[in-house]
Amino acid sequence: MxxxxxxxxxxxxxxxxxxxxxxxxxxxxxxxxxxxxxxxxxxxxxxxxxxxxxxxxxxxxxxxxxxxxxxxxxxxxxxxxxxxxxxxxxxxxxxxxxxxxxxxxxxxxxxxxxxxxxxxxxxxxxxxxxxxxxxxxxxxxxxxxxxxxxxxxxxxxxxxxxxxxxxxxxxxxxxxxxxxxxxxxxxxxxxxxxxxxxxxxxxxxxxxxxxxxxxxxxxxxxxxxxxxxxxxxxxxxxxxxxxxxxxxxxxxxxxxxxxxxxxELEPLIAQPSMPDNVVPVREVAGQDVDQVIVGSCTNGGYEDILPAAKMLEDREVNPTTEMIVAPGSKQASEMLAREGWVAEMMAAGVNFSEATCGACIGIGHVPASDSVSLRTFNRNFEGRSGIEDDNVFLCSPEVAAAAAIKGEIVDPRDLADELGDLEDPGIELPDEYDGSKTDLITPDEAPDDELVKGPNIGDVPLRDELGSDIEGDALLKMEDNITTDHIIPATQDILMYRSNIEKLSEFTLSRVDDTFAERAKEADGGVLVAGENYGQGSSREHAAMCPMYLGIEAVLAQSFARIHRANLFNFGIVPLTIDEETYEDIDQGDEVEIVDDVYDAVTSGQEEFTVRVGDEEYTATLDASERERDILAAGGKLAWTKEQAEESGS
Ligand code: SF4
Missing domain, CATH: 3.30.499.10 (Aconitase, domain 3)
Known part of the structure; x- marks a missing residue:
């Protein structure tokens, strides 16, 4: 075959x-x-x-x-x-x-x-x-x-x-x-x-x-x-x-x-606040748009911004709308600048920004409260833009530029009919990607050979080897599709502690319940309960590291997102899968006990665990490879890797 x-x-x-x-x-x-x-x-x-x-x-x-x-x-x-x-x-x-x-x-x-x-x-x-x-x-x-x-x-x-x-x-x-x-x-x-x-x-x-x-x-x-x-x-x-x-x-x-x-495709748009909430642009046309952003790792290339720039040539951004262009790389910015497109966009009223993720994670260009923002990004999870009551739509640069011109959501085909002289700009690649690469330092050119740590850079937190008992309160019960942005938001006020886990952990799950971190610290042990797709979104390991630091020992969820599930193993938190009935029966604050000897069960390959909640017993599943079980038993991947290195003598 x-x-x-x-x-x-x-x-x-x-x-x-x-x-x-x-x-x-x-x-x-x-x-x-x-x-x-x-x-x-x-x-x-x-x-x-x-x-x-x-x-x-x-x-x-x-x-x-x-x-x-x-x-x-x-x-x-x-x-x-x-x-x-x-x-x-x-x-x-x-x-x-x-x-x-x-x-x-x-x-x-x-x-x-x-x-x-x-x-x-x-x-x-x-x-x-x-x-x-x-x-x-x-x-x-x-x-x-x-x-x-x-x-x-x-x-x-x-x-x-x-x-x-x-x-x-x-x-x-x-x-x-x-x-x-x-x-x-x-x-x-x-x-x-x-x-x-x-x-x-x-x-x-x-x-x-x-x-x-x-x-x-x-x-x-x-x-x-x-x-x-x-x-x-x-x-x-x-x-x-x-x-x-x-x-x-x-x-x-x-x-x-x-x-x-x-x-058969036509211009589509993802409505607030999930990337799969997709409809044809025409279905939501007519809504006023307060902000438009073209950029991000999805649509921030030279080839993505050029169509928007062409659509804006000799036109203006609607006075009721703010349009920001943040290229994905300095190379794209430089090329667009050399060809005159940056000046063209600025003349049209565009706020031209630095090449950064920034607004994609709520750092800068936070939308006004209760307003509509159209972005060419890949995610529109609630609150990711930096405010909780955001209305972020996801679309192509062409749909974004059309909205900036019209001041409302509009299918570019309809705008083209209305304006008479607006053509589909299509995709055009430059002959040569010739922006300078001066800001990429090769290992040979590196000016440093020693680590330089400022006072905000803390130590790597470690967990002890997995114990025999997991027993504690269900400290938080969450719904489906909890994202890593819910667990550890990436906004500026929080992200600045990314190298300082003690401080960062104070913000753990604060977007779900702002008393959580304090309660978890006091309880010094306990579990989290969640619905489907727990931990979707980013690869941020802080979303496992901070709960570990607060003493969380297990997460009982109906299903886990792939990277977050791996991160839970990597930081010694036991990810157990439960069915819908078990999920429904556990209330926040219930005492939860894993009846089995956890260390023995994990290391012997046992898949089904008995979970006692009050007087009731339920089954939870640990679907894990031998290697993942060893990592859990060691207390996480750092400890496990060190053990491996010692065993092999390297
Ligand atoms: Fe892309 Fe992530 Fe940066 Fe957003 S934050 S632009 S999704 S890399």
Whole structure:
């Protein structure tokens, strides 16, 4: 039987296990990336493990999430990250140089290579045929130290693209259509592999918009085959020699197939406050729009901003609307500036901003209360913009620019009819991506060789070996789809403590219940209860590290998001799956006891655990590999990795 493209790349990197769906496999990692939110812990853990040099072909540290300097804390973090990159041998991308995924695709992403990143949108270069996976920081630390990355072999889904996009429909609409059909849970445990005759009509940057947002489907990764479009893009970024042809075998078998006829797509929009709440733009047209933002790792490339700039040429942003453009990389900004497009946009009334994540996580450009914000981003979880009562819609740059011109949500086809002289700008790639790369410091050029830690940089928290008893109150009962933004928000006032777990933990789950952290600390032990898809969203390991620091020993949920589930193991918290009836029966404040000897049960491979709540007993399931059980037993991945190193004498 032939192989899928995913299987071919995995096979090339396989060091442990077999490519059978559901089996745990270990793969070699060629490249790693990390960013400033997750990066400080990555390097502190690298130091705590006693590692002394990066072992992967490429390791890159980006500063993109929080680039503004409000006081010394953030600047200290950046200085520490630069020193760690210099000391251990990673590339360092300075604040202002751009968003990790954009800068990585410009400089390092390569077909056939594996990439592990401590950011959930790491799968972005899947559009170039790279197998890229998001993971918790400590997984990246360990991979960077040269160890394999372990993962349950996902199902491989064939997303067959047919036809070509009609006027005004874009790559963003392809992924919004998939979210509309499959929901934010539709890709869990799966790698989406794109095939079919529609693939060749999409440029590499368009493909990367689609693979970027595979994360919103919950997918482990998304990947396109390589072809002339891939080679063309790599040549334009000056790395044509890194092209390799990658196609699935003709007789490859997939676990499932989805067909999308591109020619049937139209401009779509995700309504507040979930990326899968998708409808045609025409269904919500006419609503006043207060703010429009074009940018982010999804649609912040030169090719994304240029269409919006063209639509604004000789036009003006509606006086009732504020439009912000924040490119994904400084290279995109520079190119747009050199070609005069920045001046054109500014003349139209655009507020042109720094290349940063910023507004995507509520740092800057927070919308006015009870207002409508249209963004070309990938997420619109409630409160992520920086205020709780936000109304954030997600759309393509073309729909965003149309709204900025009209001052209300409008299908660009209807605006074109109304204005008479507005044409679909289409996608245009530059002859050469020639923005300067001066803000990327190579390991050879690194100015530092010692770690520099400011006073806000704390120690890595550790948990003791797993004990025999788990007993305590259900300290918090939560609903479905709790995101990592709920657990540890990434807004400026909180994010500045990302390297100081003692302080950061005070904000744990404060968006759900602002008494939680204090109650958890007092209780010194206890469990969390949640519905479906607990921990969806970012790869932020702080969302497991802070509950661990507060003494949480287990999470009982109906289901877990992939990266967060791995993070719970990595920080010694037992993730137990419960059914709906059990979920309904447990109330916040109930005393919960795991009846089994937890250490023995975890290490012996026991799957079913008895949970006593008051007088009732229920069954909870621990679905975990032997390696995951060992990590739990050791008290987390840091302790386990050290144990492994001691045993092997390395
Ligand atoms: Fe940055 Fe937002 Fe992309 Fe995350 S999703 S990398 S915060 S732009």
């Amino acid at each position: 032939g192989q899928t493209l995913t299987e071919k790349v995995l096979d090339d990197h396989l060091v442990d296990g077999e490519l059978e769906t559901g089996e745990e496999i270990g793969i070699e990692i060629d490249q790693v990336l990390t960013q400033d939110t997750t990066g400080t812990m990555v390097w502190l853990q690298f130091e705590a493990m006693g590692l002394d040099e990066v072992q992967t072909e490429i390791a890159a540290q980006y500063c993109d999430h929080q680039t503004y300097q409000f006081d010394f804390k953030n600047t200290d973090d950046h200085r520490f990250l630069r020193s760690a990159a210099g000391k251990y041998g990673a590339y360092f991308s300075r604040p202002g140089n751009g968003i990790c995924h954009n800068v990585h695709r410009e400089n390092f992403a390569a077909p056939g290579k594996t990439l592990l990143g401590s950011d959930s949108h790491t799968p972005t270069p899947g559009g170039l045929g790279q197998l890229a996976i998001g993971a918790g920081g400590i997984d990246v630390t360990v991979a960077m130290g040269g160890a394999p990355y372990y993962i349950e072999m996902p199902e491989i889904v064939n997303v067959r693209l047919e036809g070509e996009l009609p006027e005004w429909a874009t790559a963003k609409d392809v992924i919004l259509e998939l979210l509309r059909r499959l929901s934010v849970k539709g890709g869990v445990g799966k790698i989406l592999e794109y095939t079919g005759p529609g693939v060749e009509s999409l440029t590499a940057p368009e493909r990367m918009t689609i693979t970027n947002m595979g994360t919103e489907l919950g997918a482990t990764s998304s990947i396109f085959p390589t072809d002339e479009q891939t080679e063309d893009y790599l040549e334009r970024v000056g790395r044509g020699d890194e092209y390799v042809e990658l196609q699935p075998d003709e007789d490859a078998e997939y676990d499932d197939e989805i067909v999308v006829d591109l020619s």
